[in-house]
Amino acid sequence: MDVDVDPRPDKPLLQLRGISKHFTGVRALNRVDLDVRAGELHVLFGENGAGKSTLINVVSGTFPPDEGTFHFDGEEISHLTPQRARAIGISPVFQEFSLVPSLTVEENLFLGREITSSGVLRARQMRKRAQALIDELGFDLDPSRRVDDLSRAHQQMAEIAKALLGKVRLLILDEPTASLTERETGRLFELIARLKSQNVGLIYVSHRMREIRALADRVTVLRDGRHIRTLDAATSTDGELVELMTGRKIDLLFPTIAHKPDKVMVDVENLTLADGSVRDVNLYARTGEITGIAGLVGCGKSELIRAIYGIEPATSGVIRIDGAPYEFPAPRRSLKRGIAYFPANRIAEGLALSRPIRENASMTVLDLPAFARFGVLRQAAERARIADIMAQLQLRPPNIERAAGALSGGNRQKVMLGRALTRELTVFLFDEPSVGIDVGAKLEVYEFMKRLVEAGAAVIVVSSELPEVLALSNRLYVMHHGRIAAELTGAEKTEQNVLSSFFRDHLTAEVA
Structure with a gap:
């Protein structure tokens, strides 16, 4: 794991000004400002659909911004690509893993950055370096195991190791503890403390208030694609953050049942x-x-x-x-x-992401006469019923013909919940x-x-x-x-x- 010491710690490592991003019919980011200092952990906080994922995709070079300026280590960056982002030290760990299932952990770690000599792969050198990194991170992970044989927690470890293999100046972590045990989470927190001491900047996306309290230096709240406020974590309260995030006062997190x-x-x-x-x-x-x-x-x-x-x-x-x-x-x-079952992994087991919301919500009722007769789908009945259910669940936006993959995590959960109301x-x-x-x-x-x-x-x-x-x-x-x-x-x-x-x-x- 290579880190560089920032010679100018008083200046932001990353500075974004007026970043906007449009997709078809959606303004995902609207003139957003963000700066991250070397050696700080900066939390992005907001509801699903607030623009957090779009913003970290802009920072990591996946999406080009439509407008705004991007400075990294004092240099203005344009036409950023994932490859260039990695080269200058920006390493993302996304919630949706980017590993190749049929390859081993070490093959994934070095994919696109293989060590060669005269056109020959240096397999032993790569294996030794992969094992050394995993040992340094304290992960219980076998570099020779295929990714599709790993648990989700071990896949998360592999993603983090992959992000830390090269030169790291800015690490982006998107809900990194969702699949980790308490012990593995503790090791991740120790790693974060070590990276901060080495002047690595971190962008951390989480909905877990306890993690924000344990880790954050500053918190930037996004809502509806806009920058609402940046606060010092030490002087802000949970209630203040939630109110800024939702735009309304929330007195009780859990209802009385x-x-x-x-x-x-x-x-x-x-x-x-x-x-x-x-x-x-x-x-x-x-x-x-x-x-x-x-x-x-x-x-x-x-x-x-x-x-x-x-x-x-x-x-x-x-x-x-x-x-x-x-x-x-x-x-x-x-x-x-x-009996209805709602899986934890909505992407792998819960939804067909490329199919419309309507089809995802109705897929469990195609055996019922109200939805199908003699093997033929009653499309008008299906459309009317699913539209009514999604209105009850306040799906935003309410277009049931959108692909499920275009939805935020909260709206994906609503589509799954909608199945419970169909039978x-x-x-x-x-x-x-x-x-x-x-x-x-x-x-x-x-x-x-x-x-x-x-x-x-x-x-x-x-x-x-x-x-x-x-x-x-x-x-x-x-x-x-x-x-x-x-x-x-x-x-x-x-x-x-x-x-x-x-x-x-x-x-x-x-x-x-």
Whole structure:
């Protein structure tokens, strides 16, 4: 990892003035100013669709600005490309990974910057350098593994390593902790502190207030493509940032939900999965309440609800839905039984990004007579129903013929939620429902859950965000290493008790 010391730390490393960017029918950036100093972490904060992604794409050379000036290290830059950005020391780590799945980690690290001698690849030298960088970063990552064999967390590590392989002056991190465990997040924070001490500037995009409090020197708030204000992180409050971001005062982040638990709708007994990620789990979920499942990334909580829906295979145990055994679960059969699943990875599993919003929202109901007859789609009925649902969910903008890939993270989540309103459903499985979406969109998702529960549905929420799962759930299971470590209700449902269940498990393992 190569870093340069800035000889002029008093001057901005990056200075943008009046940056604008238009896409078809959309003004994504409207005369935005931004400066980043060497050795500071500058947070970009805003709702989905505020212009953050467009701005970091401009900085990294992916999109040329329509107007405005771009200075880097005092030099005016024009016609920036990703290759030139990398050459001058601008390294982005995007939320949507740029790795080639069929290549190994080390091949991805050196893609486009291979080490050669007389036209011959220096494979041993590249492998040695890749391993040295990964060791320096403290990542548990095998450089010889193919990317498509890695977990999402390890792919995130590979992306960060790739960004830090060459000369780095400005590092851009877009929601970097979304796929990382607490330990890996801690290592990333240590790396950030080291980079700051070496005068590397950082642009950091996050919706997580705790991360902003832990890392930020300054925060720039964007709204509707405009620069609203830049604040010192130390003197700004969470409420102030959220109000600037949304343009309105938000008193409560989590709604008050009137839980009225009734009959058991989902009953899991001694469930063990084929890959060993879940072992001998017992769990139940009732109508009229939110059942939470907390745990660190990789603890098995996501695999558990995927098994209920029929995505992950089980080797033993029983799943009952509304009292009846549910053998050989499969997504199509689950939908017919009234079970909906909302995956954490909206890009890979949740949506067909190249297809219209309308098709994405209706894809789970094409077996219903209201939408199709004799294998022929009733397009007028589909269009009318999906338009009505998206209006209820306040999709912005409301054009249901736009490609899902053109939407912000919050609006993509709304398209997935819209499927729940197209057919009769009683069980809702949410996997990391707020990952990658802003505070305003989170509120809308929480209100959606509140309406489901108060209408008598059984809702299971899996989340790595402790404040979220504690506030939403009526009963909370804590998972650790594939097993249920605790079940908490009422006054027992505290952050301290959740964390102590992890430590108790660690102590038991050490004694054994």
